[in-house]
Amino acid sequence: MSSDPPGFELPLRLFLAFRVIIDDLHAELDAQGHPDLRPMHGFVFQAIGPDGSTAVELGRRLGVSKQAAGKMVESLERMGYVVRTSDPDDARRKIVRLTERGVDALARSARIFDRIRSDLAGRLGPDRLRALEDDLRAITPADLWRLDMPGWFGTS
Amino acid sequence: MSSDPPGFELPLRLFLAFRVIIDDLHAELDAQGHPDLRPMHGFVFQAIGPDGSTAVELGRRLGVSKQAAGKMVESLERMGYVVRTSDPDDARRKIVRLTERGVDALARSARIFDRIRSDLAGRLGPDRLRALEDDLRAITPADLWRLDMPGWFGTS
DNA sequence: CCATATAGTCAACGAGGTTGTCCGTTATGT
DNA sequence: ACATAACGGACAACCTCGTTGACTATATGG
Numbered sequence: 430m431s432s433d434p435p436g437f438e439l440p441l442r443l444f445l446a447f448r449v450i451i452d453d454l455h456a457e458l459d460a461q462g463h464p465d466l467r468p469m470h471g472f473v474f475q476a477i478g479p480d481g482s483t484a485v486e487l488g489r490r491l492g493v494s495k496q497a498a499g500k501m502v503e504s505l506e507r508m509g510y511v512v513r514t515s516d517p518d519d520a521r522r523k524i525v526r527l528t529e530r531g532v533d534a535l536a537r538s539a540r541i542f543d544r545i546r547s548d549l550a551g552r553l554g555p556d557r558l559r560a561l562e563d564d565l566r567a568i569t570p571a572d573l574w575r576l577d578m579p580g581w582f583g584t585s
Numbered sequence: 586m587s588s589d590p591p592g593f594e595l596p597l598r599l600f601l602a603f604r605v606i607i608d609d610l611h612a613e614l615d616a617q618g619h620p621d622l623r624p625m626h627g628f629v630f631q632a633i634g635p636d637g638s639t640a641v642e643l644g645r646r647l648g649v650s651k652q653a654a655g656k657m658v659e660s661l662e663r664m665g666y667v668v669r670t671s672d673p674d675d676a677r678r679k680i681v682r683l684t685e686r687g688v689d690a691l692a693r694s695a696r697i698f699d700r701i702r703s704d705l706a707g708r709l710g711p712d713r714l715r716a717l718e719d720d721l722r723a724i725t726p727a728d729l730w731r732l733d734m735p736g737w738f739g740t741s
Numbered sequence: 742c743c744a745t746a747t748a749g750t751c752a753a754c755g756a757g758g759t760t761g762t763c764c765g766t767t768a769t770g771t
Numbered sequence: 772a773c774a775t776a777a778c779g780g781a782c783a784a785c786c787t788c789g790t791t792g793a794c795t796a797t798a799t800g801g
Contacts, residue, residue, distance in 0.1 A: 434718060436698030439705070440610075441729050442721035443603040449725055450596040471593075485779055497758055499780070504757095521766045521779045542592030549595070553720050562590060564709055564717050565598035569605055573597050641748060653789055655749070677748040677797045 450545055457541045463534050465508055473501055474527060474535050475574060477511065481526040490574070510534065606701055613697045619690050621664055629657055630683060630691050631730060633667065637682040646730070666690065 451468050458466050476482065476490040488498035502525050505511045510531040516522035527535065550558045607624050614622050632638065632646040644654035658681050661667045666687040672678035683691065706714045 433702070435695065436700070436702035437695065438729065439702060439718060439721070440603050440606040440698070442718065442725050443599050443606070445725040445729070446721050447596050447599040447603065450599070454596075483779070484781095493757095494759065495780075496760085496782090500757070519767070519779085523780070539591065539593065542596070544592070546589070546592035546595060549724060553723060557716070557720055558595075560713070561717060561720050562595060562598065564713055565595070565602050567709060568705060569598050569601040573594065573601070639748070649788095650790065651749075652751090652791085656788070675748085675798070679749070 450542075453545055454538065454541050457544075458534065458537060461537050461541075463537065466534060469501075470505065470510070470534075471538055472574075473505065474510070474531060477525055477527055477531075479527075481514075481524040483522050483524060487525065505531075606698075609701055610694065610697050613700075614690065614693060617693050617697075619693065622666075622690060625657075626661065626666070627691075627694055628730075629661065630666070630687060633681055633683055633687075635683075637670075637680040639678050639680060643681065661687075 454471075455466065455468065458464075472491065473487070476487055482490075484499040484502055485495045487502065488495040491498060491501075493501075502511060502513065506513060510528060511525050512528055513523045513525050516524050546558070553561070611622065611624065614620075628647065629643070632643055638646075640655040640658055641651045643658065644651040647654060647657075649657075658667060658669065662669060666684060667681050668684055669679045669681050672680050702714070709717070
């Protein structure tokens with residue numbers, strides 16, 4: 430009979446597993462022509478969505494102030510991943526949209542994530558991977574995109 | 586037959602699970618007299634270790650510059666969690682040690698982590714929790730404490 | 742004995758977050 | 772219809788926490 434591991438191991442392993450996957454993703458993105466993307470950017474792209482968004486909306490979704498969201502957009506605009514256009518129906522709003530390059534990064538990310546997942550299925554076995562995902566779903570909130578991560582990743 | 590989930594779900598769930606546990610920990614620490622501790626601090630305490638450490642060593646272990654490590658120590662010293670004493674064998678070194686309060690925080694953290702783990706064992710079942718931990722061990726590096734997290738958590 | 746390496750500290754800077762303020766535009770209520 | 776409130780965006784000042792560079796004091800080894 431083996432004894433229980435200390436309680437602090439699980440959260441550490443969860444975080445390490447996250448890091449391993451994200452590091453893999455960004456090594457690939459780097460190799461595929463997106464060396465400047467940082468982990469945070471994926472969340473921002475996702476929050477922008479296919480129809481675009483505004484800085485205020487973005488801030489709400491990401492859990493930061495509208496000013497912080499505005500700075501993020503500015504930086505992504507400089508990198509060529511988003512553009513800001515004015516809303517014809519509301520002169521106050523400026524709609525942030527992904528550029529072709531932004532869409533490309535998002536598509537590549539999706540493909541890389543799927544490749545990583547199938548690697549893991551190969552290592553753990555498909556059933557164990559399923560069970561892992563099921564268990565994680567059981568202990569996390571349902572809403573995947575309510576992450577509220579402010580300065581967790583360097584966005585420089 | 587159900588289809589595979591998109592590859593991006595797993596890393597998100599891993600991160601969310603980590604967040605859920607860490608948020609739980611710090612809500613408890615808050616209630617038990619350590620409201621100022623932030624997630625990063627646990628890693629710093631661990632890096633200091635029972636025999637103390639120096640700022641340079643700390644920086645190496647945490648993956649930050651010695652100056653950044655020094656600032657962390659300064660802040661923890663102001664909060665009463667560590668003290669700096671001079672090394673009698675080497676007048677250059679100042680050894681950082683946990684205070685009684687620091688040791689208390691570490692002991693409480695360990696107890697809270699164990700409580701959280703047993704909660705999870707109740708929700709998933711002990712076997713599923715074991716399997717989860719085994720699978721995570723399989724996909725993460727063996728060395729738990731080589732985390733290299735610089736500004737991942739707010740330390741304020 | 743002197744050259745080099747190490748520990749700590751100070752200063753300047755940058756990234757990225759915050760709050761407060763202001764302006765122009767839209768929505769609302771009487 | 773018009774006064775007022777709410778909203779979106781931008782600007783400024785500030786904070787925290789990381790960085791690099793320079794400098795001092797102490798060890799250490801040829």
